[in-house]
Amino acid sequence: MDELKTLYDIRKHKVLYMMFLPIAIYFLVFSYFPMAGIIIAFKDYNYAGGIWGSAWSGWDNFAYFFKSGKAWLVTRNTIGYNVVFLACYTFFSVAVAIFIAEMRSKWFKKTAQSFMLLPYFVSWVIVAAFVYNLFNYEFGVVNTVIGWFGGEPIDIYGSPRYWYFLLPIFYVWKWVGFGSILYLAAIMGIDQECYEAAVIDGATVFKKIYYITIPLLMPTMIILVLLGLGRVLRGEFDMFYQLIGNNSMLMDATDIVDTLVFRSLVGTPDFGLASAAGFYQSVLCFVIILAVNGAVKLYNKEYSLF
Amino acid sequence: MAGTRKKMGHFTLLAVLLASMLAGCSKNNETPSASGSSSAAPTKAVATESASATSSASEPAIDTSKEVNLKGYLIGEAPKGLPEVVTELNSRLKQDINATLEIDYVGYSDMSTKYPLILTNSGGTDWIYSANWLNYVQHASKGAFMELTEEMIKKYMPTYYESIDKEAFKAASVNGKLYMVPAPARSPSIPVAVIRGDLRKKYGIAEIKRLSDLAPYFEAIKKNEPDMIPAALSSNASDLTMMYSLMADQGQAPIQLINGYGLAYFMEDPTAKLMAFDEEPLKSKLLQAAGTMKEWYDAGYINRNYFSNKVNSLDAFDQGKSSIGFANTISVRRYLDTGKEKGYDIELIPLVDGEGKTMAPEWTSGGISIPAGAKNPERTLMAMDRIISHQDYNYLVYFGIEGKNYVLNSEGKLELPPGVTSKTNTYPPDAAGFWFTDLRQFPAYASWSDQYIQLLKDIQDHMLYDGPLTGMNFNFESLKAEVAALTTVRTQYLLPLTMGSVKDVNEALNTFMEKAKVAGFQKIRDEAQKQIDAYVQTKSSK
Numbered sequence: 001m002d003e004l005k006t007l008y009d010i011r012k013h014k015v016l017y018m019m020f021l022p023i024a025i026y027f028l029v030f031s032y033f034p035m036a037g038i039i040i041a042f043k044d045y046n047y048a049g050g051i052w053g054s055a056w057s058g059w060d061n062f063a064y065f066f067k068s069g070k071a072w073l074v075t076r077n078t079i080g081y082n083v084v085f086l087a088c089y090t091f092f093s094v095a096v097a098i099f100i101a102e103m104r105s106k107w108f109k110k111t112a113q114s115f116m117l118l119p120y121f122v123s124w125v126i127v128a129a130f131v132y133n134l135f136n137y138e139f140g141v142v143n144t145v146i147g148w149f150g151g152e153p154i155d156i157y158g159s160p161r162y163w164y165f166l167l168p169i170f171y172v173w174k175w176v177g178f179g180s181i182l183y184l185a186a187i188m189g190i191d192q193e194c195y196e197a198a199v200i201d202g203a204t205v206f207k208k209i210y211y212i213t214i215p216l217l218m219p220t221m222i223i224l225v226l227l228g229l230g231r232v233l234r235g236e237f238d239m240f241y242q243l244i245g246n247n248s249m250l251m252d253a254t255d256i257v258d259t260l261v262f263r264s265l266v267g268t269p270d271f272g273l274a275s276a277a278g279f280y281q282s283v284l285c286f287v288i289i290l291a292v293n294g295a296v297k298l299y300n301k302e303y304s305l306f
Numbered sequence: 307m308a309g310t311r312k313k314m315g316h317f318t319l320l321a322v323l324l325a326s327m328l329a330g331c332s333k334n335n336e337t338p339s340a341s342g343s344s345s346a347a348p349t350k351a352v353a354t355e356s357a358s359a360t361s362s363a364s365e366p367a368i369d370t371s372k373e374v375n376l377k378g379y380l381i382g383e384a385p386k387g388l389p390e391v392v393t394e395l396n397s398r399l400k401q402d403i404n405a406t407l408e409i410d411y412v413g414y415s416d417m418s419t420k421y422p423l424i425l426t427n428s429g430g431t432d433w434i435y436s437a438n439w440l441n442y443v444q445h446a447s448k449g450a451f452m453e454l455t456e457e458m459i460k461k462y463m464p465t466y467y468e469s470i471d472k473e474a475f476k477a478a479s480v481n482g483k484l485y486m487v488p489a490p491a492r493s494p495s496i497p498v499a500v501i502r503g504d505l506r507k508k509y510g511i512a513e514i515k516r517l518s519d520l521a522p523y524f525e526a527i528k529k530n531e532p533d534m535i536p537a538a539l540s541s542n543a544s545d546l547t548m549m550y551s552l553m554a555d556q557g558q559a560p561i562q563l564i565n566g567y568g569l570a571y572f573m574e575d576p577t578a579k580l581m582a583f584d585e586e587p588l589k590s591k592l593l594q595a596a597g598t599m600k601e602w603y604d605a606g607y608i609n610r611n612y613f614s615n616k617v618n619s620l621d622a623f624d625q626g627k628s629s630i631g632f633a634n635t636i637s638v639r640r641y642l643d644t645g646k647e648k649g650y651d652i653e654l655i656p657l658v659d660g661e662g663k664t665m666a667p668e669w670t671s672g673g674i675s676i677p678a679g680a681k682n683p684e685r686t687l688m689a690m691d692r693i694i695s696h697q698d699y700n701y702l703v704y705f706g707i708e709g710k711n712y713v714l715n716s717e718g719k720l721e722l723p724p725g726v727t728s729k730t731n732t733y734p735p736d737a738a739g740f741w742f743t744d745l746r747q748f749p750a751y752a753s754w755s756d757q758y759i760q761l762l763k764d765i766q767d768h769m770l771y772d773g774p775l776t777g778m779n780f781n782f783e784s785l786k787a788e789v790a791a792l793t794t795v796r797t798q799y800l801l802p803l804t805m806g807s808v809k810d811v812n813e814a815l816n817t818f819m820e821k822a823k824v825a826g827f828q829k830i831r832d833e834a835q836k837q838i839d840a841y842v843q844t845k846s847s848k
Contacts, residue, residue: 136611
């Protein structure tokens with residue numbers, strides 16, 4: 001019966017379904033079909049056999065990851081950094097969106113927004129170049145300025161403690177412009193009558209923000225955070241690789257799954273080993289997103305993703 | 307309504323299918339007739355020409371009646387003047403063998419990802435630059451390349467075949483099969499360091515013959531040149547081998563490393579017995595060299611953040627920011643030119659061992675391979691025969707267009723044409739990635755200093771040493787996991803030791819060996835030694 005119903009529904013709304021078709025095809029081709037390639041992780045890849053013809057190798061491809069003795073360390077680092085990034089990113093994006101929404105001067109609003117969005121378009125390669133020029137020991141801007149005041153130069157690239165702060169700062173600097181647009185859109189969608197009623201009741205700006213804007217932003221925030229958690233094991237490879245690279249002094253503090261895999265495999269091009277790491281990340285991400293979604297569901301069914 | 311539309315949909319689909327099928331058929335039918343009609347004339351022309359070129363009358367003419375476009379990849383970036391060179395190259399190739407060449411580049415930055423990708427999808431690729439430093443052995447053993455036989459090379463590449471030492475084919479074989487057309491001349495490429503002679507003389511430092519003599523030079527630079535770092539090193543591979551050169555410096559015990567896995571053998575030991583870095587006599591040599599590096603690092607002669615620096619020492623040297631640059635005898639040529647224009651007096655320090663010897667480059671350090679499944683291997687080989695071994699082609703792809711990119715002066719030396727500087731030259735020598743042509747045909751450059759010309763001569767005369775393992779290719783396919791794990795251990799624990807950025811050299815060496823053993827060091831060592839023994843055995847029985 002249900003199938004008949006679906007068929008009837010498709011026939012009735014065929015224009016709507018047609019409109020959906022391109023995006024469905026897009027996801028099928030670029031997201032669902034390639035999933036089959038995951039079997040490379042369990043194969044001893046060779047060019048003659050290709051994806052399907054190569055011999056099976058069981059769990060062998062996963063061995064290197066655990067042999068390095070760093071599997072736990074990098075998993076912990078990846079999750080740790082991503083959670084901190086996500087928290088900072090959400091907090092600052094919401095804060096900036098609210099500031100911008102409350103601003104009266106249109107000109108200042110637009111300018112501020114443009115400047116904040118700019119870093120989003122700068123690639124990490126370029127960021128890495130100027131970060132090096134800021135922080136390098138001999139001629140870095142920071143050490144030159146310290147030198148003018150007669151201080152001792154500091155070796156930023158040699159001390160992990162600075163990077164616990166620098167990395168989140170750079171992350172937020174790069175992404176906050178983009179994030180604030182999302183939240184700003186949500187704020188613009190809030191019914192203005194709520195604010196008008198609040199003003200008549202004598203609410204101050206801060207009270208309006210606290211009692212109206214933030215509660216109404218909650219669903220958006222939760223969905224974005226959930227989506228962010230879905231990527232929690234996918235490290236921001238570009239950023240770590242470009243800013244830190246093969247810096248052995250920082251390595252234990254800043255090594256994430258992606259950089260470890262890259263470093264291990266850059267000399268041995270092997271699709272199987274690389275896919276094994278991807279598989280490991282995907283499975284953990286899947287588990288995490290199910291768990292978090294379940295937790296959100298317990299708290300409030302409306303807020304969960306599915 | 308819906309019903310009719312559905313039917314119409316089926317019809318359209320059918321029509322499309324039919325049309326495409328018909329198109330396919332007609333194409334198949336057409337091809338032979340089309341090529342048949344145009345074949346007669348060019349075949350003859352080519353046949354007579356190739357016969358006259360090889361002067362071997364018995365060879366049957368090679369059929370080149372069908373015009374083909376040969377698509378292939380080189381490493382690096384296309385120089386600005388490439389289109390002109392390609393146009394000229396193609397007009398010659400079209401006439402000689404009825405083929406054209408299409409050249410694409412794999413950039414350095416995405417080399418490790420893009421190169422294997424090209425090999426998986428060899429549909430349109432006819433040839434690709436390959437080399438041991440691009441994992442030639444690994445790719446070949448996984449079946450990425452087409453097998454080439456000596457007969458094929460003899461038939462399609464006669465000029466090349468005549469000029470090459472046949473030993474090369476053996477050396478470039480993997481599991482007994484050849485997958486590469488190796489460059490016919492082993493390059494005189496040995497590692498060198500360049501220093502600023504003008505500054506050395508200015509501060510009254512004695513001549514520097516070897517790396518370990520550098521300390522007073524570095525000290526003078528550090529004291530007197532505030533805008534310079536004595537050695538501004540980077541994470542670039544050529545900058546990370548300074549310690550090994552210091553080790554080789556120490557005398558009659560030149561060593562060769564196995565991929566930086568913490569293993570080495572003495573170059574002149576015919577059995578090539580492997581030693582771990584923590585075994586004597588290797589250990590004391592290593593500790594001494596690492597100790598020197600640490601002294602220099604602590605004194606500020608070496609920049610602290612070398613691992614995050616992306617400007618390699620040679621470029622920093624060229625910009626006047628570093629007092630030393632690391633290069634090889636080929637890559638340094640461009641810098642000799644620009645240095646001369648800037649008024650540097652560049653002095654070269656060949657990085658050889660205490661006895662003045664260095665390992666001769668491998669035959670597999672550059673060549674052309676044909677991806678498995680390529681459609682025109684014969685024509686590709688014919689084109690490569692010309693590019694590699696015919697002097698006019700070779701000069702064209704390596705130096706560009708005569709009169710525009712280079713001229714030969716009255717002494718027969720290579721010069722830039724009047725009005726062109728090394729900056730404005732649209733096709734600098736060596737920059738286009740044709741690193742597999744016959745170097746023996748090249749002229750000397752007018753910009754080369756006497757010291758450089760002498761060095762090239764010395765290299766050919768007495769510096770190159772054929773170690774016991776020349777021509778051997780390691781294959782660690784069965785130990786992928788161990789290799790990967792050891793690679794990360796090397797980066798984290800060995801690299802800082804070799805660069806002097808550790809607190810205590812002894813302790814750092816112990817930590818590295820400890821971690822390496824966990825990662826599978828012993829397995830790799832056993833496997834490497836097994837392959838070495840087998841190779842030495844076959845070599846001595848020959």
